[in-house]
Amino acid sequence: MDTATLLKSKGLRVTPQRLAILDILRSTKAHPSVETVYDLVRERFPSISFNTVYKTLQSFEDAGLVWKLSIDNLYRYDGNTLPHAHFYCHRCGMVLDVNGELTQRFSEFLEMARKTPGLKVQSMEVNFYGHCPACRY
Amino acid sequence: MDTATLLKSKGLRVTPQRLAILDILRSTKAHPSVETVYDLVRERFPSISFNTVYKTLQSFEDAGLVWKLSIDNLYRYDGNTLPHAHFYCHRCGMVLDVNGELTQRFSEFLEMARKTPGLKVQSMEVNFYGHCPACRY
DNA sequence: TACTACATAATAATTATTATCATGTTGTAT
DNA sequence: ATACAACATGATAATAATTATTATGTAGTA
Numbered sequence: 001m002d003t004a005t006l007l008k009s010k011g012l013r014v015t016p017q018r019l020a021i022l023d024i025l026r027s028t029k030a031h032p033s034v035e036t037v038y039d040l041v042r043e044r045f046p047s048i049s050f051n052t053v054y055k056t057l058q059s060f061e062d063a064g065l066v067w068k069l070s071i072d073n074l075y076r077y078d079g080n081t082l083p084h085a086h087f088y089c090h091r092c093g094m095v096l097d098v099n100g101e102l103t104q105r106f107s108e109f110l111e112m113a114r115k116t117p118g119l120k121v122q123s124m125e126v127n128f129y130g131h132c133p134a135c136r137y
Numbered sequence: 138m139d140t141a142t143l144l145k146s147k148g149l150r151v152t153p154q155r156l157a158i159l160d161i162l163r164s165t166k167a168h169p170s171v172e173t174v175y176d177l178v179r180e181r182f183p184s185i186s187f188n189t190v191y192k193t194l195q196s197f198e199d200a201g202l203v204w205k206l207s208i209d210n211l212y213r214y215d216g217n218t219l220p221h222a223h224f225y226c227h228r229c230g231m232v233l234d235v236n237g238e239l240t241q242r243f244s245e246f247l248e249m250a251r252k253t254p255g256l257k258v259q260s261m262e263v264n265f266y267g268h269c270p271a272c273r274y
Numbered sequence: 275t276a277c278t279a280c281a282t283a284a285t286a287a288t289t290a291t292t293a294t295c296a297t298g299t300t301g302t303a304t
Numbered sequence: 305a306t307a308c309a310a311c312a313t314g315a316t317a318a319t320a321a322t323t324a325t326t327a328t329g330t331a332g333t334a
Contacts, residue, residue: 152299172290191291212291
């Protein structure tokens with residue numbers, strides 16, 4: 001779906017800044033932090049403020065357009081909201097999607113937790129930590 | 138095992154502060170933050186510094202005595218280092234262990250991720266988010 | 275075209291985590 | 305028992321990341 005249409009469909013206003021920010025998240029698999037999105041969007045909007053990026057990402061998450069991940073005590077944004085696990089490299093800080101068999105099991109895991117009496121489970125995060133291919137030694 | 142013996146077995150020095158801190162973690166299921174451990178240990182050692190608690194917890198984690206969890210961008214310490222999942226209540230901030238069927242599956246999940254080519258997976262965190270029994274409405 | 279509600283930008287405050295360094299204490303060897 | 309080297313502690317400060325405030329600007333709607 002077209003990015004402007006996507007924003008409208010969630011009842012969000014369409015501004016050049018928002019289009020740029022959402023386009024960035026939709027086109028990367030790098031799971032950028034607010035800071036990184038800020039750096040990227042400044043290439044096109046040099047005068048955009050950090051606060052705008054921060055608040056915009058927040059509203060995107062509230063609308064369910066993006067996934068706000070908490071990995072190693074850092075927030076990272078993922079344009080892919082489908083359930084999947086993540087890997088964090090302790091050496092270089094890179095965040096990768098973990099694909100394969102795990103992804104199918106992911107939802108089963110969530111369903112299992114939802115059966116815990118008393119708990120109202122809204123979301124789930126699965127984070128692996130270690131070294132990525134480039135940093136492996 | 139006796140707490141002093143446990144410290145020694147990991148090559149760590151035994152001090153009154155360390156005994157108190159490790160005892161706290163071994164006797165609670167509350168997954169306290171550094172700040173909370175600091176508050177608890179001050180009941181017995183009113184002049185202990187935050188830094189001591191912070192550094193001590195860090196060395197405990199390095200020695201594998203405790204588990205440093207990253208949940209909702211906050212570090213929490215768990216005296217139980219056996220693999221298990223956690224639940225975080227967005228309302229009250231409480232962290233609970235998730236027991237049952239999930240715990241057995243936890244290690245399978247880790248093994249699955251370890252099969253991902255190229256990755257060197259060291260650890261794994263599974264965090265559920267939602268409302269706890271007391272905060273459910 | 276005008277108007278209202280929301281978005282933006284500049285700035286500042288807050289919170290959590292980590293660092294520095296002088297002094298004190300533990301473990302070990304005498 | 306004593307002394308000493310290595311590490312722990314406490315006081316303080318710095319850092320890093322996240323969130324708040326507010327005046328001005330713009331999108332959406334009538």
